[in-house]
Amino acid sequence: MKNLELLKKLDECEYPAEFLVARLLGKKGALFRDWGAFIDSTNAVESLQNTIFYPFLKENAAAGIWRFLRYEHLWVYKRMNSKLRMRFGSYFVYHEINTLVVCLRYLSGTKQQRGRVVQELHNCLLHNDIQDILTRNINFIAILQALETRLTTYSELFAGLRAHYEKRGIAALEIFMRDCFLVSLLSVKQPSMLKSFLQYMVDFHNCMSLAKCLRWHREAEPILISGGNITVDRFQRAYFRQDLAPVLRFFRLKDVEGDTSDIQKLENALLKSISRKLQRWSLQRSVDADLLFYLWQQYCYTRNISMVLSTLLLDDEPVRRSIVA
Numbered sequence: 001m002k003n004l005e006l007l008k009k010l011d012e013c014e015y016p017a018e019f020l021v022a023r024l025l026g027k028k029g030a031l032f033r034d035w036g037a038f039i040d041s042t043n044a045v046e047s048l049q050n051t052i053f054y055p056f057l058k059e060n061a062a063a064g065i066w067r068f069l070r071y072e073h074l075w076v077y078k079r080m081n082s083k084l085r086m087r088f089g090s091y092f093v094y095h096e097i098n099t100l101v102v103c104l105r106y107l108s109g110t111k112q113q114r115g116r117v118v119q120e121l122h123n124c125l126l127h128n129d130i131q132d133i134l135t136r137n138i139n140f141i142a143i144l145q146a147l148e149t150r151l152t153t154y155s156e157l158f159a160g161l162r163a164h165y166e167k168r169g170i171a172a173l174e175i176f177m178r179d180c181f182l183v184s185l186l187s188v189k190q191p192s193m194l195k196s197f198l199q200y201m202v203d204f205h206n207c208m209s210l211a212k213c214l215r216w217h218r219e220a221e222p223i224l225i226s227g228g229n230i231t232v233d234r235f236q237r238a239y240f241r242q243d244l245a246p247v248l249r250f251f252r253l254k255d256v257e258g259d260t261s262d263i264q265k266l267e268n269a270l271l272k273s274i275s276r277k278l279q280r281w282s283l284q285r286s287v288d289a290d291l292l293f294y295l296w297q298q299y300c301y302t303r304n305i306s307m308v309l310s311t312l313l314l315d316d317e318p319v320r321r322s323i324v325a
Helices: 002-006 017-028 035-040 054-078 082-107 128-134 140-151 161-168 170-187 192-216 232-240 245-251 263-282 287-310 316-321
Strands: none
Touching: 002 082, 017 082, 017 287, 035 287, 035 316, 054 082, 054 287, 082 128, 082 140, 082 170, 082 192, 082 287, 128 140, 140 161, 161 170, 170 192, 192 232, 192 245, 192 263, 192 287, 232 245, 245 263, 263 287, 263 316
16 A cells, blocks of 8 residues: 555564454553542652553653654554555554654754654654655755655655745644645545544544634634545634534534633543544454554553643643543
């Protein structure tokens, strides 16, 4: 599948899919469930010393939790046979978008920030060609030009990447990159379950973009991506009416009103909605559903732990409500 052009080439693995699922279900049994105890702990990191997350936190503090997720993705991907890699390539590409965006942010900054790129790429699944470009000792514009040349072999949507940065800056470039990846992922044939997942994520990004515009930047139109379950037209109508409620009704979210006063609450509700959908799929006991829910759970655990560690000085109750399980 075309998505594999963006991912690291690894030796073939011939494990049957069912064997991998059995191993992952065994690993799920080691996950802790008591988020309250973790949040209430006087030493959050040490409270996880008997978990799979602790080695990464001990070595790299709070930032280590995202290293855990990259390691976990690499571990799973290595053990997928060629058919599974083709089916799940889009999932891994979706998560590597953030790796690429963070690296570009560092590369556009100070010399000290540029030095963090190698750490960010540790255990990532981006293709070696892309990693080589990101670690070249050349100026940022030259890196962008090389990256544009490489990515346009995957999709013409990336044409103009460098010019986009030169005209609008790094923040706009990050949005441009995310949009190009999501649109390109949905433009190629995907297994039905992975396509539905990507559509949910497009809906999520569009809803958050609209909510932030209504909350903070009413004069700027939201950046919207086509291909989700909710049409771009519906989001645009909500924007022009300055009313998020019609969109939220489509999501059938719990405990979220039509206003945009609490962006974090909305994000939590959307992610919890996606979790419920993926969990229902996993009840089918199919290989794809089990794998997808396992990978999503690893993301949710990583996000939750990162959030708790970054809010240690805040009141516990809002943090509890933000846990996506």
